[in-house]
């Protein structure tokens with residue numbers, strides 16, 4: 289759950305419980321979260337510190353008592369409620385961030401699943417419930433706005449212009465603006481894809497001459513996309529592990545119309561492009577540093 293508080297942007301769901309069953313120390317209602325800690329940036333101290341979760345004062349009388357999953361947390365049989373988590377820096381005790389959180393289940397929470405205290409009786413225990421819903425949590429608001437940390441590997445690889453689009457893209461993604469994020473990532477792919485192929489060409493495990501031939505042909509006629517189809521066999525093995533052609537996949541994202549996509553489809557697509565871009569650039573980087581290491585070793589042997 290630390291991962292959720294530390295790194296998740298708005299509206300990105302985190303699985304709190306897979307196949308929830310009652311009992312144990314589970315995060316379902318607001319008071320369950322009190323005292324949980326995670327690492328976050330304290331703007332007052334300009335450093336990463338441990339933050340601890342509190343609730344609004346109105347919850348205080350219920351600390352340690354509110355064990356029941358009462359009706360105020362249920363809508364149409366499903367778990368569905370929101371609350372504000374106040375997360376305070378444990379070091380300075382002054383700086384805090386606030387998250388508006390939404391906790392919900394994908395299926396009905398039956399009465400048996402609730403942590404109700406049953407009167408003691410000799411009656412046999414009820415049969416185990418058939419429905420075991422998954423329970424999720426998402427941030428639906430944040431104060432101050434969540435800052436997204438860009439991936440250093442990417443920002444080192446791109447120039448200023450591409451980094452500007454990259455930064456806008458990941459922020460749009462974190463706020464669930466799928467169409468916006470997709471537009472930025474597509475712009476990056478359109479601009480950087482040939483540059484990426486040129487970087488790949490220089491890797492030791494690529495077919496250097498063949499890739500150069502493809503690049504020359506592309507230069508003659510940039511409108512023809514054969515380079516993206518034909519490059520796969522010439523890639524280094526590390527870029528072939530997907531079994532699919534990552535360069536072609538990236539190219540395909542730019543050739544499809546934007547207007548036909550719904551917001552949710554754009555969001556999914558934008559996330560996938562980002563993962564793919566990060567994968568390709570990470571591999572290029574790894575192979576480059578491998579060459580550097582080898583060169584250093586060879587130098588040492590001389």
Ligand SMILES: [Zn+2]
Nearest residue numbers: 330333377380
């Ligand atoms: Zn602090």
